Amino acid sequence: MRKLKLQVFMSIDGFIAGLEGTAPDEQPEAEKPSANEPDEKLDQYIDGTISTSDTILLGRKMAGGFVTYWEDVVNNQPNSPEYPLAKKLVDTPKIVFSKTLTESTWNNTTLETGDLATAVNALKAKAGKDIIVYGGGGFVSSLIKADLIDEYHLFINPHALGQGMPIFHKLTKQFNLKLKSASAFKNDIALLVYERK
Numbered sequence: 001m002r003k004l005k006l007q008v009f010m011s012i013d014g015f016i017a018g019l020e021g022t023a024p025d026e027q028p029e030a031e032k033p034s035a036n037e038p039d040e041k042l043d044q045y046i047d048g049t050i051s052t053s054d055t056i057l058l059g060r061k062m063a064g065g066f067v068t069y070w071e072d073v074v075n076n077q078p079n080s081p082e083y084p085l086a087k088k089l090v091d092t093p094k095i096v097f098s099k100t101l102t103e104s105t106w107n108n109t110t111l112e113t114g115d116l117a118t119a120v121n122a123l124k125a126k127a128g129k130d131i132i133v134y135g136g137g138g139f140v141s142s143l144i145k146a147d148l149i150d151e152y153h154l155f156i157n158p159h160a161l162g163q164g165m166p167i168f169h170k171l172t173k174q175f176n177l178k179l180k181s182a183s184a185f186k187n188d189i190a191l192l193v194y195e196r197k
Contacts, residue, residue, distance in 0.1 A: 003130045003150040004057070004120060006140060007049055008167070009189075011157050015164030016137055039185045042155075043085070049153060050088050054129035057120075059139025060098035066134065067094065067106040095123070097139060120148045137165045145170045151195045152177065158188040 010016045050056075058066055073086035080086070094109040097116065104111040112119050120143070123131055133140060133149070143149050144167060177194035184190050 002124045002126065002128060004124060004143070004148055005049065005053065005130055005132050005151040005153060006143070006149045007046070007132055007134060007153040007155075008140065009155040009157060010167075011159060011161045011164065013160040013162065014166055014168065015161045016135070016140075016167055017165040018161050019164055039187045039189070042185045042187065042189060042191075045183075045191065047085055047088070049132060050085070050092065052130055053132040054092065055123065055131045056089070056092050056094040057123075057131060057133040057139075057143075058094055058096050059136040060096055060101060061138065062134070062136030063094070063096040063106060063109070067109060071107065116142055117146045117148060120146075137167055140167045141170045144168060145172065147175065147196075149196075151180070151193060154192045154194070156190045156192060158190075 008016055067090075070086045070089045073080050073082050074090045077083060077086075090108065092108075094106070095112050096104060096106070096109055097112045097119070099113060101111055101113070120131075133143060176197050178197045180193040180195045182190065182192050
C-alpha cells in the first residue's frame with residue numbers, strides 16, 4: 001500500500017502560517033536571521049521526496065496559488081534555481097479536494113469531491129509510488145483528524161510566530177507517532193520525520 005506523506009514548513013511554536021497567511025519561511029527578514037539562506041542539502045531532500053511520489057494532494061484553497069506559482073517558474077523562468085523542482089511538481093498529477101468546485105481549472109489536475117477518507121484510502125490502495133500532500137492548512141488538518149497521514153515530514157523553522165494557523169487543532173483524540181529520523185540544515189531548519197506507530 002502506498003504511503004501518504006505530509007511535507008510542511010512550520011514555526012517552532014507549531015504554526016504553518018501567520019494570521020495573514022504568511023508561511024513561517026516567508027516572515028520578515030528581521031524575524032528569521034538564517035532560515036532564508038539557501039541550503040543545498042534541504043533542496044535535495046525536498047527533491048527526493050517528490051521523486052518518490054507520483055501524486056500530489058491539495059486542498060482547494062491552496063491549489064490555485066500552488067499550481068500557478070510552479071507553472072510560472074516552468075513557463076517563464078528557465079534559469080531559476082527552482083526550475084528542476086518546479087518541473088517535477090508541474091509534471092506530477094495533482095488531485096484537488098473540494099466540496100464546492102464542480103470541475104478543475106488547473107493543468108494536470110483532477111478534482112475529488114467525495115468523502116475524504118474513502119477517496120484517500122482508495123488512492124493509497126492503488127499501485128504506484130507514494131502520495132505527497134503540501135496543504136493547505138484546513139485540508140491537512142482534516143487528513144490528520146481522519147488519521148490518513150502515514151509520514152509527517154516537518155520542517156521546523158527557527159522562529160516563533162506567537163499566533164497563526166495550526167494543523168493539529170482539530171484532533172478529537174490523542175495519537176502517538178514514532179520518530180523515523182531527525183536532521184538539521186545549515187540554515188537552522190530542523191527536519192523531523194515521524195511515522196504512525
